[in-house]
Amino acid sequence: MDVPYDLTSYVRVLKLASTPSWEEFSRVALIAGAGVVLVGLLGFLIFVVMNFLPGAGA
Template sequence: MDVKLDLASYVRVLKLASTPSWDEFSKIAQIAGAGILLVGLLGFTIFAIMTFINPVPV
């Protein structure tokens, strides 16, 4: 484990990294939000189907 080599590679990656533009950030946020909504809708659909098939007694 060479600490100097590791630090040099980390510094090189940080120098290449840049802040995304507003357009890029908003597209990423929209795609992530759509994915979260899709997973939530899928989970709710499975829950509704399972409740319909095997209702829980009250």
Template sequence: MDVKYDLSSYVRVLKMASTPSWNEFSQIAKVAGAGIFLVGLLGFVIFAVMTFIPGGG
């Protein structure tokens, strides 16, 4: 592939990209935070279950 073609497609994508509005950003941050919280909670539950099972650690 031609390097010039690759660069022009990257530049086109960057020109189309825009900074998100505050509402958009806060919604994405809430969803990402909820996902991180749920993964942490799942890990804690697994840890707690493995701790209370006899011979689990």
């Protein structure tokens, strides 16, 4: 593990990184939020099926 080489590569990556624009940030946040809602909805539907249909759950 060459520590000076590792540190210079990390610094180079940080110099290339930039703050996203508001439009880019809001689009990513919207897509991530939609994914969270869809996963929650899927979990809720599985819960409903397992609890209210006879013989569907343990």
